[in-house]
Amino acid sequence: MQNGCTSVMLVAGQGNPKQGAKLATIYQRANGKWTAQVRRGGRLHSNTFSTRALAEKWARGVESDIERGRITGEDEAARRTKVAEAVERYIGERIEGRSHARRDQNRLNALLTATGWGALPLPALRPAAISNYTRERTAAGCRPDTVRLDLAALSAVYQHAITEWGMDIDNPCRRVRRPSLAGTGRDRRLKPGEWERLMEAASDAFRPVLQWAVETAMRREEIARLTWEHVDMKRGTAHLPQTKNGEARTVPLSVAALDVLRGLPTYSPEDKNRSGAVFGVTPDRLTKWMAVTTVKAGVEDMRFHDLRHEATSRLFELGLFNVLEIARITGHKTLSMLSRYTHLDPATLARKLRGEP
Known part of the structure; x- marks a missing residue:
């Protein structure tokens, strides 16, 4: 008897109790419900059910999970x-x-x-x-x-x-085994003539954003959040205090990227205390602008995020940086993820093999 209730002892597994043999206790409470308890290594796992069968089933499951190392304990707060x-x-x-x-x-x-x-x-x-x-x-x-x-x-x-x-x-x-990403990555890069058509079709506000994206490999959200306070024209850098992976990074800017900044309406060389958003656009607006521009330019299956693939691949094709340097520029935390964003042009590689520019 336990608390005036019927008690049933279930021994699950053989062995010396001092070595941690599992022992489940099933007993019926005064309210008619059944409580199952499994004690192992000083820890008590307990739960209450409407029937004895459910209590026994739960106890067997807990014992099995302990045996396989799936749980080390189910404390009261967790339950x-x-x-x-x-x-x-x-x-x-x-x-x-x-x-x-x-x-x-x-x-x-x-x-x-x-x-x-x-x-x-x-x-x-x-x-x-x-x-x-x-x-x-x-x-x-x-x-x-x-x-x-x-x-x-x-x-x-x-x-x-x-x-x-x-x-x-x-x-x-x-x-749990995660679904494989093999074969799911996009490899969309700009084809000959597409860049020119996109730039021609883009609005005056969107054109510098397109140029900035392929020069910096920044994500859509990073471009939208960029402020003048974090742009250092003298050093040629743009600091991103908040990124997708939770780590800040500083992006080196090419001559073309600096020219994009100098051409913006919000830029003035005399203003040394520039502030506010650089491009003044939301991430969703960038997506809409890209959709409108690709249709107008006749460029199919091209997303704004594909420009990050394009920019990353171009950094490799320049041959100026090693893998770790490029990862530092783009903000990829792992080399496997960086490889998913890199799609080198075979023709460019062939020219390098022949020693051609």
């Missing part, structure tokens, strides 16, 4: 915290005020809405459920990189709970 509550708290502590805050928040909320995971306690979300989600999304035609970003966002919530809130739980996303 009381729903996934949706963790996401909300994570957004308030980690995301708000950072770049892409709204996009990351929308991604997490959409994920919970689509899966129903928000109602689960944090330890209840298992790798199997996440694996099923990735397979279903991929089969439905969702891009692999989109699925990977979903998992990365959810994984960040769990890791934050572990490292910042001290919750002793497993991060289920780390035990």
Whole structure:
């Protein structure tokens, strides 16, 4: 008897108790519900169910997860915290005020809405459920990189709970195979004559942005946020205090890039205390301008972000920088990601092999 309730002892596995044999206890409470407890290594895992069968099933699952090293403990705070509550708290502590805050928040909320995971306690979300989600999304035609970003966002919530809130739980996303990105990267570069047609079709406001993009390899958001306070015309640099990967970087500017700045209406050589946005445009406006300009120029399947691919590839083709220097310019954190943005022109490589300019 335990607290006046029927107690059933389940021995799951053989071995010396001193060596950590698992022992599950199932007992019925006064209210008719069944509580299952699994104790291992001084830690107690406990949950309550409406039937004994459900309690036994949960206990076997916990024992199996412990055996496979999937969980080290499910503390009380974690079991009381729903996934949706963790996401909300994570957004308030980690995301708000950072770049892409709204996009990351929308991604997490959409994920919970689509899966129903928000109602689960944090330890209840298992790798199997996440694996099923990735397979279903991929089969439905969702891009692999989109699925990977979903998992990365959810994984960040769990890791934050572990490292910042001290919750002793497993991060289920780390035990799920991510969809492969092989063959999914874009390799769109400007074809002969397309650049000239784009520049001719672009508006007076958009033309310098196009030139700036291929000279600096900056992301759309970085261009939109650039302010004169962070441009050093004397040193020939543009500082980006906030970037997509969370790290600041300083971009060296070519002669052509400096000429773009000097040609802007907001630039005055006499003004040494320039301030405000350099281009005065939002990221969404850049996307719309690009769509209008490509149609007018007759350039098909060309996105604004493709200009970053173009610029990165041009840096390699110049032959002036090594890989690490180019990564420093473009802001790519890994060489594998940098390689996805680099699409060298075979004709250019052939000329280099022949020693031609």
